[in-house]
Amino acid sequence: NAGVTQTPKFQVLKTGQSMTLQCAQDMNHEYMSWYRQDPGMGLRLIHYSVGAGITDQGEVPNGYNVSRSTTEDFPLRLLSAAPSQTSVYFCASSLYSGNREQYFGPGTRLTVT
Amino acid sequence: EDKVVQSPLSLVVHEGDTVTLNCSYEVTNFRSLLWYKQEKKAPTFLFMLTSSGIEKKSGRLSSILDKKELFSILNITATQTGDSAVYLCAVDRNNDMRFGAGTRLTVKP
Numbered sequence: 001n002a003g004v005t006q007t008p009k010f011q012v013l014k015t016g017q018s019m020t021l022q023c024a025q026d027m028n029h030e031y032m033s034w035y036r037q038d039p040g041m042g043l044r045l046i047h048y049s050v051g052a053g054i055t056d057q058g059e060v061p062n063g064y065n066v067s068r069s070t071t072e073d074f075p076l077r078l079l080s081a082a083p084s085q086t087s088v089y090f091c092a093s094s095l096y097s098g099n100r101e102q103y104f105g106p107g108t109r110l111t112v113t
Numbered sequence: 114e115d116k117v118v119q120s121p122l123s124l125v126v127h128e129g130d131t132v133t134l135n136c137s138y139e140v141t142n143f144r145s146l147l148w149y150k151q152e153k154k155a156p157t158f159l160f161m162l163t164s165s166g167i168e169k170k171s172g173r174l175s176s177i178l179d180k181k182e183l184f185s186i187l188n189i190t191a192t193q194t195g196d197s198a199v200y201l202c203a204v205d206r207n208n209d210m211r212f213g214a215g216t217r218l219t220v221k222p
Contacts, residue, residue, distance in 0.1 A: 033210070042117075042201060042212040043156070050208060058209055090155060100147050100205050104155035 002026050006091050006105035013081040013112045021076040021108050023091030031094045032074040033058070033102070034066065036087040043090065049074055050097045081112045115140040119202050119213035127221050130192050134216045136202030137184040142209075146178055146185050149201040151215070156201055159187075192220045 007022045025032065033048035045058030049068040063085060065077040074093075078085060088109050092102040120135045138146070145163045149156035160169040165180035173192075178185045189196055199215040 031208075035212075040214055042119075042214040043203070043210075044212070045210050048208060048210075056208070059211065097208050100145055100161050100203075100210070101158045102156075104157070106154055 004091055004093055004103050004105035006089075006108050008108060009106065011108060011110050013078070013110065015081060015083060015112060017081050019078050019081065021078075021089055021091075021110075023074045023076065023105060024072050025074075025093040025103070026072065027093065027095070027103070028071060029093035029103075030071070030096045031102075032068065033092050034064070034074070034076045035090045035092065036060065036085075037090060037107075038087050046076065046089075078110075083112045086110060086112045115204075115206065115211055117202055117204050117211050117213040119200075119216050121216060122214065123217040123219070125219045125221065126192055128192060128194060130220075131188065131190045132192060132218060134187040134189075134200050134202075134218070135184065136186070136213055138202075138204045138211075138213075139183060140204050140206050140211060142207040143180070144205040144207050147203045147205065147210075148176055148185075148187050149203065151199040151201055152197075159200075189218075192218075194220050194222055196220050 004025045034046040035043040044060045047066040049055045091105040094102045117138045147161045148159040160176045162178035173190045176187045197220045201215045202213040
């Protein structure tokens with residue numbers, strides 16, 4: 001099993017550009033989520049999904065969209081990048097929503113100039 | 114407003130010391146409290162606690178949850194340099210996870 005994979009590992013965007021961060025898991029996990037991590041602020045939940053076709057907002061959803069068309073994939077879209085979105089992004093999954101033993105991907109370091 | 118507060122923010126100890134990391138929380142819809150260890154990259158799961166007074170143990174690590182006083186502690190005994198990491202506390206609010214800022218632990222030889 002590859003676990004949770006994320007691409008790209010690094011990305012530099014200009015303000016106003018859009019892009020999609022990819023996340024995939026091969027463990028047949030129902031629950032998937034996206035976090036951003038900024039220095040001194042821990043992890044903040046952006047969006048999450050409890051199963052294919054179901055998504056919901058977390059703590060900091062503004063400026064991001066998600067979709068969950070398959071169990072395996074959970075892409076995060078930045079609609080119009082802003083410098084405030086410079087951060088490290090982690091995707092995570094767990095077997096089901098009540099099981100919080102989450103497996104995290106390696107992260108994507110995004111810089112918006 | 115929901116919050117998860119960890120203390121101390123950083124801690125430096127020597128090998129063999131015992132450390133206690135603290136996590137207090139004020140959240141609605143509490144379901145469980147979790148501890149993660151983050152070294153250079155992604156966090157890795159340590160414990161999940163759902164009931165008060167239950168102590169989880171894994172080798173030199175143990176954790177207790179007090180749902181009345183709304184806090185948890187993570188104990189590490191006989192620390193090793195490999196324990197150096199950021200330790201994250203998180204609260205599961207019915208699918209919505211809230212993390213604390215973390216405690217950076219440095220263990221010196």
